[in-house]
Amino acid sequence: MCRNHARDIVDTDKLVRDHCDNTKSSSDVHLHSHRHGKVVHKHPHYHPPAKKHVDAGDEKQHQHTHAYSFEVYSYADSAIHRLDARTKTVSFVALILAIVLTPASEVWRFLLFMLLIGSLYTTSGVPLSFGIKRSLIIIPFVAFAGLLLIFMPDKPHPSMYEFGFASFPIKHGGIFILFNALIKSWLSILTVVLLYSTTPFPKFIKGLEMLRFPRPITMLFAFMYRFMWVLTDEIKTMIRARDARAFGMKRNLQHMRVIGQMIGSLFIRSYERAERIYIAMQSRGYSGTVNTLDTSVLTRQDVIFILLFFGLLIAILTWRF
Amino acid sequence: MREIIKARNLTYKYPDGTEALKGIDITIRSGERVALLGLNGAGKSTLLMHLNGTLRGEGELEIDGLKMNKANLNKIRSIVGLVFQDPDDQLFLTTVFDDVAFGPINQGLDQNKVMERVKDALEAVDMLWAVNKSAHHLSFGEKKRVAIATVLSMKPKILALDEPTSNLDIKGCKSLESLLINLEQTIVIATHSLDFAWRVCDRSVILSSGEIIADGPTRKVLTDEKLLTSIDFEIPLSALLNKV
Amino acid sequence: MHIPDGFLDTKTWVTTAAASAATISYTVKKVSKEFDEKDPPLMGVLAAFIFAAQMLNFPVAGGTSGHFVGAALAAILLGPWKSMLVMLSVVGVQALLFGDGGITSLGANVLNMAIIAPFIAYWIYEILKRFNIYVGTFAAGLISTVMAATACSIELASSGTIPFVISAPLMTGWHLLIGIGEGLITSATVSYLVKVRPDLVRGQASLDWRSLLVFGGVSAFLALFLSPLASTFPDGLERVAHDLGFIKKEANLFKALIPDYAMPGLRSEGLATGLAGFIGVLVTILIGYGIATIAKRRSSGRIN
Numbered sequence: 001m002c003r004n005h006a007r008d009i010v011d012t013d014k015l016v017r018d019h020c021d022n023t024k025s026s027s028d029v030h031l032h033s034h035r036h037g038k039v040v041h042k043h044p045h046y047h048p049p050a051k052k053h054v055d056a057g058d059e060k061q062h063q064h065t066h067a068y069s070f071e072v073y074s075y076a077d078s079a080i081h082r083l084d085a086r087t088k089t090v091s092f093v094a095l096i097l098a099i100v101l102t103p104a105s106e107v108w109r110f111l112l113f114m115l116l117i118g119s120l121y122t123t124s125g126v127p128l129s130f131g132i133k134r135s136l137i138i139i140p141f142v143a144f145a146g147l148l149l150i151f152m153p154d155k156p157h158p159s160m161y162e163f164g165f166a167s168f169p170i171k172h173g174g175i176f177i178l179f180n181a182l183i184k185s186w187l188s189i190l191t192v193v194l195l196y197s198t199t200p201f202p203k204f205i206k207g208l209e210m211l212r213f214p215r216p217i218t219m220l221f222a223f224m225y226r227f228m229w230v231l232t233d234e235i236k237t238m239i240r241a242r243d244a245r246a247f248g249m250k251r252n253l254q255h256m257r258v259i260g261q262m263i264g265s266l267f268i269r270s271y272e273r274a275e276r277i278y279i280a281m282q283s284r285g286y287s288g289t290v291n292t293l294d295t296s297v298l299t300r301q302d303v304i305f306i307l308l309f310f311g312l313l314i315a316i317l318t319w320r321f
Numbered sequence: 322m323r324e325i326i327k328a329r330n331l332t333y334k335y336p337d338g339t340e341a342l343k344g345i346d347i348t349i350r351s352g353e354r355v356a357l358l359g360l361n362g363a364g365k366s367t368l369l370m371h372l373n374g375t376l377r378g379e380g381e382l383e384i385d386g387l388k389m390n391k392a393n394l395n396k397i398r399s400i401v402g403l404v405f406q407d408p409d410d411q412l413f414l415t416t417v418f419d420d421v422a423f424g425p426i427n428q429g430l431d432q433n434k435v436m437e438r439v440k441d442a443l444e445a446v447d448m449l450w451a452v453n454k455s456a457h458h459l460s461f462g463e464k465k466r467v468a469i470a471t472v473l474s475m476k477p478k479i480l481a482l483d484e485p486t487s488n489l490d491i492k493g494c495k496s497l498e499s500l501l502i503n504l505e506q507t508i509v510i511a512t513h514s515l516d517f518a519w520r521v522c523d524r525s526v527i528l529s530s531g532e533i534i535a536d537g538p539t540r541k542v543l544t545d546e547k548l549l550t551s552i553d554f555e556i557p558l559s560a561l562l563n564k565v
Numbered sequence: 566m567h568i569p570d571g572f573l574d575t576k577t578w579v580t581t582a583a584a585s586a587a588t589i590s591y592t593v594k595k596v597s598k599e600f601d602e603k604d605p606p607l608m609g610v611l612a613a614f615i616f617a618a619q620m621l622n623f624p625v626a627g628g629t630s631g632h633f634v635g636a637a638l639a640a641i642l643l644g645p646w647k648s649m650l651v652m653l654s655v656v657g658v659q660a661l662l663f664g665d666g667g668i669t670s671l672g673a674n675v676l677n678m679a680i681i682a683p684f685i686a687y688w689i690y691e692i693l694k695r696f697n698i699y700v701g702t703f704a705a706g707l708i709s710t711v712m713a714a715t716a717c718s719i720e721l722a723s724s725g726t727i728p729f730v731i732s733a734p735l736m737t738g739w740h741l742l743i744g745i746g747e748g749l750i751t752s753a754t755v756s757y758l759v760k761v762r763p764d765l766v767r768g769q770a771s772l773d774w775r776s777l778l779v780f781g782g783v784s785a786f787l788a789l790f791l792s793p794l795a796s797t798f799p800d801g802l803e804r805v806a807h808d809l810g811f812i813k814k815e816a817n818l819f820k821a822l823i824p825d826y827a828m829p830g831l832r833s834e835g836l837a838t839g840l841a842g843f844i845g846v847l848v849t850i851l852i853g854y855g856i857a858t859i860a861k862r863r864s865s866g867r868i869n
Contacts, residue, residue: 205415
């Protein structure tokens with residue numbers, strides 16, 4: 001049955017994990033109520049951990065849909081989700097580095113990277129379609145680079161496209177440059193999506209802190225993340241209010257002035273909110289540093305994953321036919 | 322019962338010159354549940370903010386025997402837990418756990434003690450299930466409860482709440498009511514809701530333009546028709562139903 | 566303007582990452598020294614504010630629209646150092662949480678939008694506000710946007726992804742239009758704040774000379790590393806641009822149109838031109854400051 005974990009920081013006992021609902025990862029805090037003999041009860045907003053594929057439709061009923069459109073899978077559960085934030089950050093950044101440093105002519109390596117990324121998506125339960133949808137953000141830049149093709153002469157490139165046992169000459173240098181940019185940016189963004197879809201941002205920030213990222217910056221990230229959605233809501237309300245009254249408003253200068261007033265007003269509200277937060281912080285004993293407990297510990301799974309992952313990366317990078 | 326809040330001739334002027342409190346005299350005993358009532362601008366929030374030293378006015382103020390001064394400020398802030406009106410001002414860290422742990426950590430407690438405090442506080446407000454959630458994923462009522470937990474975890478002797486029922490739906494109000502009734506702390510609530518005051522607080526203090534114009538048992542104050550109509554109040558519905 | 570991974574070659578993304586990291590750690594130390602307890606929540610909330618403000622679109626030339634960036638506003642309201650950290654937070658979260666901008670290219674994006682933009686905005690505002698505050702805010706918004714875009718073009722050109730002669734006119738031209746919107750909005754915002762909460766608009770605080778030094782240092786560092794290392798790093802992309810000689814060929818076409826750009830047959834020249842532009846801005850700022858100071862002393866005490 002459930003042990004009292006008030007003393008334990010991290011629960012690595014699989015038995016307890018199976019029996020107690022509130023388990024998501026080894027870094028989660030486990031506080032179980034035993035006084036009344038009840039297990040942590042379910043709540044409409046509660047997300048049961050067993051599901052592999054979190055249905056995005058569930059989230060639509062929640063009030064805060066905007067936050068969820070990006071974080072829809074971040075709080076789900078899978079072997080990948082349960083890894084420590086540091087493990088994932090270090091591994092996936094290394095993966096991006098490996099991708100970017102690979103010469104574009106060695107096409108087969110990118111195929112291997114794609115396989116690796118694909119298997120990570122499958123294991124984590126995050127749909128690849130979600131990753132692809134999020135990756136469309138690079139389109140403007142790719143289109144911009146594509147302009148090159150118009151100006152590129154048909155001069156072949158001295159290297160060869162290498163697909164393992166076959167290789168083909170590069171006939172168009174411009175397409176080659178475009179391919180280089182496209183494949184690297186696309187695979188990298190798929191990796192980034194995987195990172196934030198398997199790691200709640202607060203945990204990610206904590207991970208950075210434990211990796212010795214400068215404290216002022218992680219504190220800044222934390223506060224920003226916390227209030228991003230609140231302020232976005234406020235400005236959306238303002239936009240709605242403006243649109244309700246601005247029928248056929250003349251564009252340009254008048255429009256700019258209204259935007260300026262909205263931004264100014266949001267600034268003042270933000271500033272005053274920050275002052276109130278400061279008072280609330282002082283009321284709870286704040287004296288300059290924001291201290292939070294480090295509740296994450298690296299587990300066996302983390303170590304195994306890192307070894308396996310880096311092994312794979314090195315293999316992919318050095319494979320020669 | 323000992324005197325836990327003692328104010329003598331407490332006066333406060335805002336930087337722009339507005340006199341918010343004009344010579345407040347009030348004594349609150351340990352265990353009392355006091356409602357601070359009054360119209361907007363009467364001075365309720367201002368008075369509350371004096372209790373934990375956020376605002377410092379002229380006159381005497383003693384909290385649990387400690388004089389309000391710079392040296393005692395930290396101790397006083399462990400004794401008086403102030404819950405602000407907007408929970409988004411109170412939940413400023415990334416997870417519920419971090420927010421509720423913030424107070425105890427600042428009190429210098431060790432890791433195990435902090436975990437215990439967080440567990441107890443969240444249990445008291447029935448929000449233990451949200452311990453690892455981010456504040457922006459919670460509904461308004463849930464945020465309000467967590468905000469109270471962030472203060473309960475410091476084990477204060479006095480709980481001061483500023484408009485706890487504002488924007489709260491009926492369900493939220495009811496659960497807040499039962500929560501406050503079951504707490505052992507001395508409670509001071511600034512509220513617009515006379516009904517809430519009737520149901521939760523045994524003593525009611527009415528402020529008007531910075532002065533106390535009534536102070537007595539809730540049963541008496543909130544049924545005094547003459548007094549209430551003179552300040553544009555009404556007898557709360559709960560009182561009328563009770564009487565009948 | 567958030568460059569994805571893969572668009573910059575190794576030497577470019579490494580150099581810009583190093584330059585950004587160095588500048589940011591200096592900025593962090595500086596801000597920590599003048600630490601105010603209120604800073605963490607204040608800067609965090611303002612970073613969230615900039616993020617939210619970026620949701621506001623405005624029309625730019627016909628059917629397209631641009632969005633507010635906010636680096637200039639941040640610099641005007643917070644000063645050079647804090648605004649850099651605030652913008653760093655915005656750019657960082659955009660990359661990590663939205664994939665807007667790559668990880669290896671984070672250094673370049675931070676350099677453009679969180680270092681160059683606020684810095685230039687700060688200095689232009691500080692100087693021009695002595696003449697007229699709204700000329701100052703407008704110019705700060707416009708020029709900082711254009712310079713950030715130019716820096717972006719330089720980085721892409723240095724990588725061989727997009728030659729300078731193509732990216733510069735397109736990027737700079739487009740951001741000229743966006744910059745006008747940015748300048749107008751920044752002015753409108755400051756005008757509103759001056760009316761409603763003038764205490765929040767930074768007063769005539771003493772000019773931060775050290776920021777000029779830092780910026781000069783960054784420019785010098787980039788010039789030093791990017792130009793001569795043009796062919797040192799093994800990178801397939803470099804060979805492409807070089808071997809193809811497309812740039813040389815196109816130079817004939819474009820030289821007529823843009824005679825002032827150095828012939829980008831050698832990328833390092835194009836780079837040197839761009840970097841010279843930054844030094845030029847620095848020099849102009851210094852000259853402008855000198856003139857403004859003299860003008861101020863001559864005028865009958867009409868400040869701001």
